[in-house]
Amino acid sequence: MTDSSRTDRGTTSGILGRIFSRDHKVIGLQYFFLSLAAALVGVALSALMRFHLVWPDASLPFFGAIKPEQYLSLLTMHGTLMIFFVLTTAPQGAFGNYCLPLQIGAREMAFPRLNMLSFWFTVLAFLVLLSAFVVSGGAPISGWTHYPPLSAVASAGPGQGMGMDLWIASIGLFCFASVLGSINFIVTVLDRRAPGMTMMRLPLTVWAWFITAILSLLAFTVLHAAIVLLFMDRHAGTSFFIPEGVVVNGSVLQHSGGSPLLWQHLFWFFGHPEVYIAILPGMGLTSHLLSTFARKPVFGYRAMVYAMMAIGALGFMVWGHHMFVSGMNPFAAFAFSVLTMVIGVPSAIKTFNWLGTLWRGSIRLTVPMMFAIGFVSVFVTGGLSGPILAQPALDTYLHDTYFVVAHFHLIMGVAAVIAIFAATYFWFPKMFGRHMNSTLGYAHFWFTFVGAYAVFLPMHFLGMAGHPRRYSQLTEVHYLQPLLPLQRFITWAALVTIAGQVIFLFNLFWSIWRGRTAEPNPWEATTLEWSQGQDSPVMRGPYEFNVPGAKAEFLMQQEE
Amino acid sequence: MARALLVALVLLTCGTLYLFIAKIWWMPALASTSGAAIDREFSATLLILGTVFVVAQIGLGFFVWKYRRSNTATYSTGHRGAEYAWTAITAIIFVAMSLAGERTWAELRGAHSPLEQEVQVEVTGTQFAWYFRYPGLDGKFGKTIPATVDASLGSAAAIGLDTNDPAAKDDVVTAALVVPADREVRLHLHAQDVIHSFFVPELRLKQDVVPGLNVEAHFQATRLGEYEIVCAELCGLGHYRMHGTLRVVSEDDFSKWLRQQEGAAR
Numbered sequence: 001m002t003d004s005s006r007t008d009r010g011t012t013s014g015i016l017g018r019i020f021s022r023d024h025k026v027i028g029l030q031y032f033f034l035s036l037a038a039a040l041v042g043v044a045l046s047a048l049m050r051f052h053l054v055w056p057d058a059s060l061p062f063f064g065a066i067k068p069e070q071y072l073s074l075l076t077m078h079g080t081l082m083i084f085f086v087l088t089t090a091p092q093g094a095f096g097n098y099c100l101p102l103q104i105g106a107r108e109m110a111f112p113r114l115n116m117l118s119f120w121f122t123v124l125a126f127l128v129l130l131s132a133f134v135v136s137g138g139a140p141i142s143g144w145t146h147y148p149p150l151s152a153v154a155s156a157g158p159g160q161g162m163g164m165d166l167w168i169a170s171i172g173l174f175c176f177a178s179v180l181g182s183i184n185f186i187v188t189v190l191d192r193r194a195p196g197m198t199m200m201r202l203p204l205t206v207w208a209w210f211i212t213a214i215l216s217l218l219a220f221t222v223l224h225a226a227i228v229l230l231f232m233d234r235h236a237g238t239s240f241f242i243p244e245g246v247v248v249n250g251s252v253l254q255h256s257g258g259s260p261l262l263w264q265h266l267f268w269f270f271g272h273p274e275v276y277i278a279i280l281p282g283m284g285l286t287s288h289l290l291s292t293f294a295r296k297p298v299f300g301y302r303a304m305v306y307a308m309m310a311i312g313a314l315g316f317m318v319w320g321h322h323m324f325v326s327g328m329n330p331f332a333a334f335a336f337s338v339l340t341m342v343i344g345v346p347s348a349i350k351t352f353n354w355l356g357t358l359w360r361g362s363i364r365l366t367v368p369m370m371f372a373i374g375f376v377s378v379f380v381t382g383g384l385s386g387p388i389l390a391q392p393a394l395d396t397y398l399h400d401t402y403f404v405v406a407h408f409h410l411i412m413g414v415a416a417v418i419a420i421f422a423a424t425y426f427w428f429p430k431m432f433g434r435h436m437n438s439t440l441g442y443a444h445f446w447f448t449f450v451g452a453y454a455v456f457l458p459m460h461f462l463g464m465a466g467h468p469r470r471y472s473q474l475t476e477v478h479y480l481q482p483l484l485p486l487q488r489f490i491t492w493a494a495l496v497t498i499a500g501q502v503i504f505l506f507n508l509f510w511s512i513w514r515g516r517t518a519e520p521n522p523w524e525a526t527t528l529e530w531s532q533g534q535d536s537p538v539m540r541g542p543y544e545f546n547v548p549g550a551k552a553e554f555l556m557q558q559e560e
Numbered sequence: 561m562a563r564a565l566l567v568a569l570v571l572l573t574c575g576t577l578y579l580f581i582a583k584i585w586w587m588p589a590l591a592s593t594s595g596a597a598i599d600r601e602f603s604a605t606l607l608i609l610g611t612v613f614v615v616a617q618i619g620l621g622f623f624v625w626k627y628r629r630s631n632t633a634t635y636s637t638g639h640r641g642a643e644y645a646w647t648a649i650t651a652i653i654f655v656a657m658s659l660a661g662e663r664t665w666a667e668l669r670g671a672h673s674p675l676e677q678e679v680q681v682e683v684t685g686t687q688f689a690w691y692f693r694y695p696g697l698d699g700k701f702g703k704t705i706p707a708t709v710d711a712s713l714g715s716a717a718a719i720g721l722d723t724n725d726p727a728a729k730d731d732v733v734t735a736a737l738v739v740p741a742d743r744e745v746r747l748h749l750h751a752q753d754v755i756h757s758f759f760v761p762e763l764r765l766k767q768d769v770v771p772g773l774n775v776e777a778h779f780q781a782t783r784l785g786e787y788e789i790v791c792a793e794l795c796g797l798g799h800y801r802m803h804g805t806l807r808v809v810s811e812d813d814f815s816k817w818l819r820q821q822e823g824a825a826r
Contacts, residue, residue, distance in 0.1 A: 069797035143794050149771055150754040150796060156687075157796040243772025245706040247720070248687075248753045252706045260755055260770050294627065300638035325757065326768045327775040330669040334662055341658035348650040349643070351616060356642070358623040362633035365561045365624075373624055377569060380616045381576075384609045387654060391661035393598050393668055394605065397587070397764050400757060400792040442561070453572060461585035466761030470794040476801035477790055479588065479761070486585060546633040 020120070022112035027119050028098025029431065031089055032424075034123060038085035039417075041130070043498055045078040050491040054484065056473035069158045071472035072141035076159075077133070079144030080167065083274065084174050085126055087416045091281035092216070093122065095423045096185060096209040098431060102529035103203050105194025105538060105558075110187040114180050121177035129170035132163040140164040143470060145271070148241035148263050152233045155249045165234070168227050175224035178216050185213035194528070196538030200305075201557070203527045203542040204298060207305050208284025211312045215273045215280070218316065223270035226263065233258065264326055268319035275412050276315045280308060282375060282419025283350060288542075289372035289422055290354055292525045294361030295553065297543040300353040307346035307353075314343045324392040325399050333392040340390035347383055351376065362546075366523070367441030371422035374449045375415055381453075382410025385460065400470075403463025406456045414452040421448065421504070429522045430529055434515030440507040447500025454493035458486050524554055531558050562628040569621030573614055580610065588762050591783040591808070595764030597664045605657060678778070679739055679814075682748045684719045685756030685769040686711070688798030690789055691719050694732040696822055701748075702728020709752065719752070732821040736805040737789060740814035741781050749775045757793035760806055766792055781808040 021027060051058070052066040052074075059065045066074075101109055109115045132139040140159045142151040146167070154161040189202075189210045202210075232238040233255070241263045244256035291298040298304060320328060320336030354376050363369070385407040389395050398404060421444070428436050467474075467483055474480040474487065521530040527542050536558045544555040579585075590599060627633075682693040682701055689711070695701045702725040709720040715733040722728050739745045749758060751769040758777065759766040767777040791802035809817065 067797075068800060072794070072797060072799075141797060147755050147793070150794070153754075156754055246753060246771045247706045247709045250709065252709075259772065261773070295633040296635065297637045299636065300643050303638065303643045325766050327770045327773050330665065333665060337662065337665075338655065338658045341654040342651070344654045345647060345651045349647055352642075352646045353638070355616075355619055355623060356638065358620075358627055360631070360634040360636065361627045362629055362631050363562070363624060363627050364629055365565070370561070370565070373565060373620065376620055377572070377617060380613065380620070381572075384613050387609060387657060388602070388605055391601065391605065391658065391665070393661055393664035394602055396668065396766050397598060397602075397761070399766055400759075450568070457576060457579075458585075461579065464587050465585045466588060466759070466790075468759065468790055468792045471800040472797075473800055477788060477803050479788055483585065546635045548635050 020116055022108075022116045024097050024101050024109045024112065024115060025431075027115050028094050028096075030119055031093035031097060031122070032095075034119075034126060035086045035090035035094055038081045038089070038126060042078050042081035042086060043501070045074045045081070047495060047498055049074045049078065050494045053471075053473060054488045054491045056475060068472040069141055070138065072143070072157075072470070073133075073139035073159050073163070075470060076141060076143050076167075077129070077139050080129060080171075082413065083144060083278070084171065085122075085129075086420075087278035087412065088178065088216075088274070089122060090420045091278065091285075091416060091423070092185070092209060092212055093119070093181060095285075095420075095427065096212075096281065099427060099529055100185065100206055100209050101188060101192070102430075103206050103527050104189065104192065104197050105528050106188060106192035108192075109184050110192055111184045114184050118177045118180040118184065121173050121180070125170045125173035125177065128166055128173060132159075132166040132170075135162040135166065137161050137163050140167050145267060146230070146263075148230065148233065148260050149246055149248065149253075152230060152241050153246075153248050153253065154234070155251070165231075168231050168234075171227055172224060175220040175227075178220040179224075182213040182216035182220070185209055186217065189213075194538055197557075200302070201538060201541045203284075204287040204301070204304055204308075205281070205284040207308060208280045208282075211308050212277050212280045215277050215312050215315065219270040219273040219277065222266060226266035226270070229266075230263065261323070261326060261328060264323055265319065268322045269316070271322065272319045273312075273315045275408070276311055278412050278416045279419075280311065282416050283308065283379075285419050285423055285426075286354065286372045286375045286379075287350075287357070288527075289368055289426060290357045290376075291543040291545070292523060293364045293366055293369035293372070294358050295364070295545040296357060296361040297541075297545060298353070299356030299359070300349075301541070301543065303349055304353055307349045310346040311343060314339060314346070318343060321390055321395070324395045330392075337390055337392050341387055344383075344387050344390075347379075347386075351380060351383075366425075367436070367438050367445060368422045368426035368523075370442065370445045370449075371418050371425065374445065375418045375422065377449075378410055378415045378418060378452065381457075382407060382412075382415055386411065397466075398463055400468055401463035402459040402467045402469055405469050406459035406463060409456050409459070410452070414456065418448065418452075421445075424508070426523070427529075428511065428515075429518030432512050432515070433518055434511055435518050435522065436507050436511040436515060440503050444500060444503045444507065447497060447503065451493060451497025451500055455490055455497060458490055462486060526554050526556050528557055531556055536560075562625045566621040566625040569617050573617045577610070577614065580606065587764075589783075590764065591762035591781055591785070591787065592764060593780040593782055594668050595762075597667055598764045601661055601664050604660075608653065608657065678744045678746045680746050680748070681737065681739070682750065683737070683758060683769065684750050684752055685758065685791065685795075685802075686718070686752040687754065687796050688791070688802035689718070689735070690737070690758075690791075690802070690804035691715055692734050692737045692804075693719065693721075694734075694818060694821070696730025696732060698727060698730055700727040702726075702731050706752075730822060732818070734821060736807055738807045738809060738814065738817055739781055740811045741784055741808050743811070744778055744780050747777045747779075749777060754795050755793050756791045756795045756802065759790050759792035760787050762787045763806075768793055784808050784810065
């Protein structure tokens, strides 16, 4: 505990000190570039998948023709990289670490050394995961959800031996790092707020990071337990997930008494809160940006806080909606369905309040604001397929089809990534002292916004036509043939959208060195990270724009 | 830029609406009795959520355009009454939709015609094929022995049928699922190795097939014809090619076919 007062910026002397830094800003940037690397790999894998799906016999330079099992490896690794190393790491690890202490007026995270440890464990997890590509058998093929027995038995397919063990090791490390990180976030918010920074004066970004940290703490511990059990089934002869009489590849397994459904319960007890771990920081940021750029307070600040709490709490009670057709007792589906539909309520509250924040504002359409508005649109579109899938009778038809792929990519993938882009454009002047180029920023927005819809909207119709997901090609099933033109369209749209991301990469790295120098508070925002008076107490809430009778258009939180 | 966003959101909304109304890509024509309730529930849900979609997207676009920079901002921290109102309204809509949906679910899972009128079929999923077994004249499924499973020796050996069990003698194991129209069919689903999922889009029926569990599903086909059975749960490298055939035939053709198969089995 004494650590933070002693070393505000960590022991940053020397090159090692700079790499193994305890400074939350350095660690935040390190997380940012780690997740950028993971995103580049993850996107490249999705391009290969889309290519193989519609041109299964075509040969690629360097790769040759992609085999069905390689498609499944790409799919598994794409999901794992994106969900863990991008959607979990960037919003929380990168921007949370960088901005949370600044926004609450803390000099450091509560446990700087733990923070450093948590980052390097994540790096290790990333490297272990990537190494699965090069071991014999290649990366695992059982999808990021790894349902046993497929994931529990090495002979069930290529990649299910060493590749699967490396996956387990990687996620074990990742869980450990996430738990350390979340403890750090929770303690920092509770214990390190500046004088006057009451909980109800916290920016909504901080509320989001705080609630996300609580979810992480509770969810990743359960995942950690689950993968230890899976590892034991694979190597210690236990039977948590493998029942009696299973015949794989012509030989009878010596297991008995396990339940494949137990894994699904444990996995989704983690997996559903994980969705909110990915998206809550984006929700907080969107509120923050809509208010800042509409020059109006957040509409219903308290309602927004309570809605996020409700989403977080309900998120732990709905995991069974992933299991309506799993063979689970149909009565359980009733409870999970109602609770899932109820999550629609706080989600709708958030949407109404976002619109309420824009209402009668004076909207400055900066690049981060464009992305925040894009977030609301995608959140609505992706969110509205939720109440369809939450009804067990409808899920009976749509489960494990492209409809689900469309749903979770929009609500979790695209929405969270759009929020990550918004955060990058918004906090770039803080992080690098320069602006990103806004012409390139707008171009990037349109590529991403239109592109994401072009890729994922049509997938709803594939799902309605009964197209199962995780098929490496369409060639074997007759009723899939008429869907091939639509799949080809999606592949082209994906390739164009991916190409559009080059604009972002160029803008990012060019602006780090060559961008226009930024003023201390370029967006005329009110929160502490843009503040000059470091040590004066916090006087007011975070979103005081256009206050009647005030002397300025906006009031900084610390201003007298 | 505000106008561009408004136009983009209007185009998005109209385009999506068009695709949902034109139904260029849609569910295949229904071929089961229970599927009708699913289709009705789907239409009703789409109608409600589609309305919300249109209002929210157009509202977002309109606000962005209407309250663009030239507008003077009006200070407001919210409205308690509005919060209560939209919380209550969405809660009522979502819970009502959910409760209405549960009735369909209960019908799908609960309906049960008298056992003797049902056609009993055991379904076995294995990497990467489906096998179907009829109990024969005795109405009993014989034993299977996992250790004797050998797909290279034909369908009966592929599920490890115990040839010494008297109840197994008249069992018929086939590679296609043949059922009579207009009669309840009860499936007893088993998986030999990993999890598979039995999916026939025209029946609106999907059920995971789990090792160690005896999962049941039932349906009543309404249209003669041939349908594809696909696997909907990732089961390994051949997942994409794990498919079988469902043939719905008349009652007479079914009896004839079954007798023929029983003769061949003996």
